[in-house]
Amino acid sequence: MAINLRRLLLSKEGSIFLVLISLHVLAALFVDRYTSPSNIKLLLRAIPSLGILSIGVTVLMISGEFDLSIGSTFALAPMVSALCYDVGLNIWLCVIIALIIGAAVGLSNGLITVKTGMPSFIVTIGAMMFWRGIVLVVADGRMVPFELEGFARFVFNDMIGWVSTQFIWFAVFTAILWIFLSKMRFGNWIFATGGNLKAAQAMGINTDLVKVTCFIIAGIMAAYAGIFDSARVDIVNPLQGEGIALTAIAAMVIGGTRLGGGVGTVLGTFFGASIMFTIQDILMLMRVSAYLFQSFVGVVIILAAIGNQIAARGARKIW
Amino acid sequence: MAVRLRNLLLSKEGGIFLVLIMLQILAILFVDNYTNPDNIKLLLKATPSLGILALSATVLMISGEFDLSMGSTFALAPMISALCHGAGLNLWLCIMIALMIGASVGLANGLITVWTGMPSFIVTIATMMFWRGITLFIAGARWVKFKTEGIAQFLFTDTIGWLPLQFIWFAGITLILWFLLNRMRFGNWIFATGGNVKAAKAMGINTDFVKVTCFIIAGILAAVAGFFESLRVASVGPMQGGQILIFTAIAAMVIGGTKIGGGVGTVLGTFIGAIIMFSIQNILMLMRVQAFLFQLLVGVILVSAAAGNLLIRKKANSLE
Numbered sequence: 196m197a198i199n200l201r202r203l204l205l206s207k208e209g210s211i212f213l214v215l216i217s218l219h220v221l222a223a224l225f226v227d228r229y230t231s232p233s234n235i236k237l238l239l240r241a242i243p244s245l246g247i248l249s250i251g252v253t254v255l256m257i258s259g260e261f262d263l264s265i266g267s268t269f270a271l272a273p274m275v276s277a278l279c280y281d282v283g284l285n286i287w288l289c290v291i292i293a294l295i296i297g298a299a300v301g302l303s304n305g306l307i308t309v310k311t312g313m314p315s316f317i318v319t320i321g322a323m324m325f326w327r328g329i330v331l332v333v334a335d336g337r338m339v340p341f342e343l344e345g346f347a348r349f350v351f352n353d354m355i356g357w358v359s360t361q362f363i364w365f366a367v368f369t370a371i372l373w374i375f376l377s378k379m380r381f382g383n384w385i386f387a388t389g390g391n392l393k394a395a396q397a398m399g400i401n402t403d404l405v406k407v408t409c410f411i412i413a414g415i416m417a418a419y420a421g422i423f424d425s426a427r428v429d430i431v432n433p434l435q436g437e438g439i440a441l442t443a444i445a446a447m448v449i450g451g452t453r454l455g456g457g458v459g460t461v462l463g464t465f466f467g468a469s470i471m472f473t474i475q476d477i478l479m480l481m482r483v484s485a486y487l488f489q490s491f492v493g494v495v496i497i498l499a500a501i502g503n504q505i506a507a508r509g510a511r512k513i514w
Numbered sequence: 515m516a517v518r519l520r521n522l523l524l525s526k527e528g529g530i531f532l533v534l535i536m537l538q539i540l541a542i543l544f545v546d547n548y549t550n551p552d553n554i555k556l557l558l559k560a561t562p563s564l565g566i567l568a569l570s571a572t573v574l575m576i577s578g579e580f581d582l583s584m585g586s587t588f589a590l591a592p593m594i595s596a597l598c599h600g601a602g603l604n605l606w607l608c609i610m611i612a613l614m615i616g617a618s619v620g621l622a623n624g625l626i627t628v629w630t631g632m633p634s635f636i637v638t639i640a641t642m643m644f645w646r647g648i649t650l651f652i653a654g655a656r657w658v659k660f661k662t663e664g665i666a667q668f669l670f671t672d673t674i675g676w677l678p679l680q681f682i683w684f685a686g687i688t689l690i691l692w693f694l695l696n697r698m699r700f701g702n703w704i705f706a707t708g709g710n711v712k713a714a715k716a717m718g719i720n721t722d723f724v725k726v727t728c729f730i731i732a733g734i735l736a737a738v739a740g741f742f743e744s745l746r747v748a749s750v751g752p753m754q755g756g757q758i759l760i761f762t763a764i765a766a767m768v769i770g771g772t773k774i775g776g777g778v779g780t781v782l783g784t785f786i787g788a789i790i791m792f793s794i795q796n797i798l799m800l801m802r803v804q805a806f807l808f809q810l811l812v813g814v815i816l817v818s819a820a821a822g823n824l825l826i827r828k829k830a831n832s833l834e
Contacts (some may be wrong), residue, residue, distance in 0.1 A: 307817065307821070311820075311821040311824055311825065312824060312828070313774065313817075313820055313821055313824055314635075314774065316635055317774055317816070317817070317820055318817055320761060320813075320816070321761075321812075321813040321814070321816040321817035321820075322813065322817070323813070324757070324758070324761060324809050324810065324812055324813030324816070325809075325810050325813035325814060325817075326813075327806070327809060327810075328806045328807060328808075328809040328810030328811075328813065329810065331804075331806035331809075332804070332806060332807065332810075336804075336806075441639060441640075441643060444636075444639075454632065454633070454636055484650070484651050486646075486647045486648075486650035486651045486655075487647055487651055488647070489643050489644075489646055489647035489650070490643060490644045490645075490646075490647025490648055490651070491647070492640075492643050493639075493640040493641060493642065493643030493644030493645075493647065494640070494644055495640075496636065496639070496640035496643075497626060497637065497640045497641070497644075500630060500632045500636060500637065500640070501626075501630050501632075504630040504631055504632065
């Protein structure tokens with residue numbers, strides 16, 4: 196029993212989990228109001244927005260590609276949804292529309308990437324600007340209310356006891372994607388495609404299909420995340436999600452996913468996203484300038500990237 | 515003579531030059547106020563900020579790397595410079611400081627990229643965030659005044675007749691870079707490194723040195739671009755050099771003929787591309803089209819031009 200626990204804690208996800216716990220302990224001890232009920236409620240309700248977005252992007256990263264346009268999807272999907280809801284459309288239909296938009300943006304990103312052979316980050320930078328422009332046009336530059344009621348509100352923005360429903364979703368999605376990646380054959384294909392594209396193709400895997408599917412997953416998750424975030428604050432801001440792609444990348448690399456592809460864990464990202472948002476929250480409580488969080492995200496990405504490289508080189512030396 | 519003209523037009527930059535001419539003609543004919551002297555002055559004074567940034571991206575791109583942090587340098591370098599000048603430091607010293615900041619950021623980007631082997635766009639996205647946060651923290655989100663007098667004012671913000679000096683600088687820097695890339699051995703090395711790193715190494719080129727140097731050049735040029743932009747409006751905004759400007763610069767580079775993969779590029783093309791991109795922005799503004807439509811357009815142009823370049827290269831390769 197003791198040996199199993201030790202191995203669990205020393206695993207990749209285990210060590211990140213330890214970091215997360217330590218962070219919470221230190222914060223609870225030294226940061227005012229960290230343990231206040233309203234702050235805890237905020238953490239539980241806001242982390243899932245970043246988190247759901249990040250686990251979607253993790254799946255895509257494992258296949259070896261980026262999607263920098265998820266921030267725009269994070270705004271576009273709930274925006275269209277809110278506008279539909281405003282004119283009276285059934286809320287569940289609106290949610291489905293949002294998911295379809297997320298899937299469609301993901302599909303277009305994926306198709307352009309595999310058909311032109313361009314680096315995905317260029318394609319998705321272009322897509323990011325394009326869709327952000329669309330959001331601004333559709334919203335006419337203003338914020339759109341998105342107040343859910345009744346059962347919908349319960350599903351997307353409520354508390355069950357001390358845990359928020361969003362957080363339950365976050366955990367459920369993470370579990371689903373974890374099963375998908377580690378227990379299903381398609382998940383295997385994703386790792387193979389990201390690890391060594393040519394080898395995967397030689398094994399008969401349709402890497403184009405794999406990549407496009409991962410883009411779609413990332414898009415759908417981004418749309419979901421946007422819905423959650425907008426439901427939480429009862430409003431859709433056409434500018435929401437700007438820069439979230441980079442925080443998601445940081446969350447992902449902290450959690451142990453390699454930027455080169457082929458290696459990754461949604462559970463790690465689950466913890467990584469929690470860590471990133473917790474740090475943001477701590478800095479806000481300590482009245483540290485929000486700008487320094489931005490710098491911090493940059494540092495995290497660099498350090499994690501360097502760490503990844505060292506680990507990769509170390510592994511190669513063993514070969 | 516006709517053959518010469520034909521060869522000129524069919525050259526790499528010839529095509530995009532034609533596009534530029536046609537764009538200008540259409541604008542002059544159909545867009546109100548385009549030929550207004552104030553507007554022309556704006557075009558000539560403001561394009562260099564975008565253009566020098568695009569040149570920065572071009573040199574580095576030819577070596578095969580990106581620098582997405584140039585927007586943060588665009589703000590940081592003139593910011594520090596302005597603060598020093600405001601505190602009384604000699605202007606020329608402040609300019610030197612700005613250039614050194616640009617070079618240092620470039621050096622850091624380059625060293626991290628070659629040492630970790632990480633894709634440069636990841637490294638520079640991270641450094642972009644880092645330096646932007648620092649800039650905002652230093653400036654406290656407020657604009658910092660930046661005025662010059664005397665010779666400096668003449669050299670950097672004035673006009674000779676109808677031609678603003680910024681534009682002369684823009685053209686001059688383009689020529690210097692053209693000379694570096696096409697007439698010097700180091701320029702050859704840059705193309706070789708971007709084209710095929712392994713082959714370049716096999717030829718004995720120190721590709722790490724080439725890349726780091728290009729990062730430094732890119733950093734300095736980003737600082738220069740920010741410097742001109744700040745002097746033009748007599749102040750430095752900590753948020754200047756935002757996403758839209760960066761990607762407009764990259765789009766300018768791509769439509770000018772520089773390939774995203776590296777190894778192929780032309781500063782003359784970027785020069786023309788920058789004028790085109792700024793003209794488009796200017797036209798949309800004069801036509802009272804909403805600003806976010808330009809953003810949309812940049813995205814479309816960037817992806818189509820890059821895809822176009824790539825598909826043309828694929829076709830060319832398959833025909834060989």
